[in-house]
Amino acid sequence: xxxxxxxxxxxxxxxxxxxxxxxxxxxxxxxxxxxxxxxxxxxxxxxxxxxxxxxxxxxxxxxxxxxxxxxxxxxxxxxxxxxxxxxxxxxxxxxxxxxxxxxxxxxxxxxxxxxxxxxxxxxxxxxxxxxxxxxxxxxxxxxxxxxxxxxxxxxxxxxxxxxxxxxxxxxxxxxxxxxxxxxxxxxxxxxxxxxxxxxxxxxxxxxxxxxxxxxxxxxxxxxxxxxxxxxxxxxxxxxxxxxxxxxxxxxxxxxxxxxxxxxxxxxxxxxxxxxxxxxxxxxxxxxxxxxxxxxxxxxxxxxxxxxxxxxxxxxxxxxxxxxxxxxxxxxxxxxxxxxxxxxxxxx
Amino acid sequence: xxxxxxxxxxxxxxxxxxxxxxxxxxxxxxxxxxxxxxxxxxxxxxxxxxxxxxxxxxxxxxxxxxxxxxxxxxxxxxxxxxxxxxxxxxxxxxxxxxxxxxxxxxxxxxxxxxxxxxxxxxxxxxxxxxxxxxxxxxxxxxxxxxxxxxxxxxxxxxxxxxxxxxxxxxxxxxxxxxxxxxxxxxxxxxxxxxxxxxxxxxxxxxxxxxxxxxxxxxxxxxxxxxxxxxxxxxxxxxxxxxxxxxxxxxxxxxxxxxxxxxxxxxxxxxxxxxxxxxxxxxxxxxxxxxxxxxxxxxxxxxxxxxxxxxxxxxxxxxxxxx
Numbered sequence: 001x002x003x004x005x006x007x008x009x010x011x012x013x014x015x016x017x018x019x020x021x022x023x024x025x026x027x028x029x030x031x032x033x034x035x036x037x038x039x040x041x042x043x044x045x046x047x048x049x050x051x052x053x054x055x056x057x058x059x060x061x062x063x064x065x066x067x068x069x070x071x072x073x074x075x076x077x078x079x080x081x082x083x084x085x086x087x088x089x090x091x092x093x094x095x096x097x098x099x100x101x102x103x104x105x106x107x108x109x110x111x112x113x114x115x116x117x118x119x120x121x122x123x124x125x126x127x128x129x130x131x132x133x134x135x136x137x138x139x140x141x142x143x144x145x146x147x148x149x150x151x152x153x154x155x156x157x158x159x160x161x162x163x164x165x166x167x168x169x170x171x172x173x174x175x176x177x178x179x180x181x182x183x184x185x186x187x188x189x190x191x192x193x194x195x196x197x198x199x200x201x202x203x204x205x206x207x208x209x210x211x212x213x214x215x216x217x218x219x220x221x222x223x224x225x226x227x228x229x230x231x232x233x234x235x236x237x238x239x240x241x242x243x244x245x246x247x248x249x250x251x252x253x254x255x256x257x258x259x260x261x262x263x264x265x266x267x268x269x270x271x272x273x274x275x276x277x278x279x280x281x282x283x284x285x286x287x288x289x290x291x292x293x294x295x296x297x298x299x300x301x302x303x304x305x306x307x308x309x310x311x312x313x314x315x316x317x318x319x320x321x322x323x324x325x326x327x328x329x330x331x332x333x334x335x336x337x338x339x340x341x342x343x344x345x346x347x
Numbered sequence: 348x349x350x351x352x353x354x355x356x357x358x359x360x361x362x363x364x365x366x367x368x369x370x371x372x373x374x375x376x377x378x379x380x381x382x383x384x385x386x387x388x389x390x391x392x393x394x395x396x397x398x399x400x401x402x403x404x405x406x407x408x409x410x411x412x413x414x415x416x417x418x419x420x421x422x423x424x425x426x427x428x429x430x431x432x433x434x435x436x437x438x439x440x441x442x443x444x445x446x447x448x449x450x451x452x453x454x455x456x457x458x459x460x461x462x463x464x465x466x467x468x469x470x471x472x473x474x475x476x477x478x479x480x481x482x483x484x485x486x487x488x489x490x491x492x493x494x495x496x497x498x499x500x501x502x503x504x505x506x507x508x509x510x511x512x513x514x515x516x517x518x519x520x521x522x523x524x525x526x527x528x529x530x531x532x533x534x535x536x537x538x539x540x541x542x543x544x545x546x547x548x549x550x551x552x553x554x555x556x557x558x559x560x561x562x563x564x565x566x567x568x569x570x571x572x573x574x575x576x577x578x579x580x581x582x583x584x585x586x587x588x589x590x591x592x593x594x595x596x597x598x599x600x601x602x603x604x605x606x607x608x609x610x611x612x613x614x615x616x617x618x619x620x621x622x623x624x625x626x627x628x629x630x631x632x633x634x635x636x637x638x639x640x641x642x643x644x645x646x647x648x649x650x651x652x653x654x655x656x657x658x659x660x661x662x663x664x665x666x667x668x669x
Contacts, residue, residue, distance in 0.1 A: 013520060028532075165656045166656065167613050177642055177645050288613060303618075307617070307619060317529075318525060321525050322520055325520060
């Protein structure tokens with residue numbers, strides 16, 4: 001039962017990711033003719049500037065990036081009608097590489113996409129995982145603590161709604177302006193990692209890394225915990241009107257005991273669904289946050305790739321985000337039966 | 348929301364929004380030349396009240412002109428988002444998976460129209476608007492008047508609900524921001540491009556709301572009565588279900604505008620949104636990356652975005668309570 005649900009989710013996500021990546025790939029390759037595309041690639045790479053004047057080099061580059069083949073299996077030519085190309089196409093080659101786990105070669109960085117991504121993940125993994133954990137903890141803590149303090153609750157809900165409506169980059173910029181500004185409070189580094197820090201790997205100096213990630217994590221948490229907390233608060237209020245809460249009160253449970261032992265167990269179920277949105281949205285938020293704080297992570301990589309039209313990196317990043325969503329979905333599938341005995345399979 | 352607010356705040360919110368709209372309407376369209384003698388100037392000095400950027404652009408004038416861009420992007424995008432949501436959500440909710448049954452002839456007609464549109468678009472991309480408007484209209488006329496639509500034959504059920512839900516799942520499988528950034532990278536969008544991109548990616552939420560509302564209305568006795576009276580489906584949707592389901596979307600209009608403003612400014616901030624020569628609040632904020640100590644580059648546009656988004660929320664809150 002559980003396996004079937006998980007399998008359906010895996011299949012659905014893979015189909016969705018394949019469709020989105022295919023559409024992006026075909027669009028990115030079809031909007032420009034090979035020559036101007038080549039120029040675009042080479043221009044963003046200073047080492048190869050000026051090489052395009054020679055036709056032979058141009059041909060070599062076309063071969064190197066696999067741009068000499070037709071794009072899709074079948075194409076429509078006005079003169080000859082439909083034309084079938086078989087498997088010698090850019091799309092087929094790209095798909096085959098993708099299935100072998102080869103994400104291609106970055107135009108701009110002159111390195112395999114997978115290496116670039118791995119390098120970036122060293123910063124993004126701690127950032128997003130810590131932000132996700134803190135968001136969940138903060139949402140749980142605030143929603144439960146304010147659930148039996150009505151005046152505090154009203155303020156917290158108002159603040160959460162206001163926070164939720166802010167664009168994330170504004171929050172991050174505000175934090176940067178207040179807490180990492182030589183003119184105001186200079187508690188945190190304003191711009192990412194210095195040259196010395198970049199040489200040491202992210203794992204060898206966790207303290208320094210944590211210090212540099214503080215502000216980005218705070219902005220990600222401020223951006224993502226309100227949605228969780230509002231949902232949890234609504235569910236808790238709904239549970240508070242149920243008869244079993246009256247029973248618990250009547251038998252003399254403390255307010256905190258009622259929340260944690262009775263209401264939360266039921267209220268957390270709809271929130272688990274939000275968890276599937278939380279991780280991908282934090283990854284999306286890291287696009288903005290890493291640009292603001294100049295961290296060399298996955299989000300910055302995506303934003304730079306978008307800016308420079310470095311499509312292999314862009315496609316790899318989008319695929320990775322889709323996989324993160326799949327992971328979150330599977331996590332929720334596992335969590336549901338643990339939290340709710342009613343949907344556990346009978347043994 | 349249960350919080351009762353003094354009407355002063357509502358009036359302030361409405362006042363700010365009117366101010367933004369007026370600023371957008373009366374903004375000068377000519378791009379003012381950069382004042383290269385006074386770059387990075389703090390506010391309240393010289394001729395530049397709100398300071399200048401590192402390119403010598405006056406922040407106040409950029410904000411003023413950015414208000415027009417804001418209106419030009421967010422209002423049409425919100426309209427098209429809600430329109431697409433209403434049409435797709437209403438279709439999915441009303442017909443479901445089994446209730447729209449068409450003959451083979453009608454299916455062939457629809458496929459032919461689709462193919463014709465595609466072919467015409469590849470050959471005459473310049474007349475895209477007329478093709479997109481004309482071919483579906485001609486197909487609709489043919490649908491209504493040609494025999495075969497009335498002749499009873501074997502009919503196929505169109506799984507509309509599943510396909511639209513599948514489309515929603517497809518768009519939702521990647522976070523909105525990542526999807527928009529990736530799509531904007533493929534082709535640097537123009538103004539209409541940004542509007543199209545935003546509405547093409549933001550419609551799932553209103554569509555889901557509209558589908559739920561339509562499903563609710565569909566089971567009401569008055570819809571059954573209308574169906575029993577033989578009123579055509581489109582008329583039922585427009586005259587009987589629409590007035591009851593559409594308010595669900597209309598109260599979301601300010602919120603949709605707020606979401607779109609956040610998305611658009613984020614895009615511009617990342618540098619993949621509107622073309623560089625268009626003044627926009629997000630691009631003004633992005634200028635701070637060239638000059639980190641210039642606090643006024645964050646303060647004024649940030650304040651403008653914050654006030655706009657909060658005002659929109661306040662307005663929508665007032666409509667929710669009514």
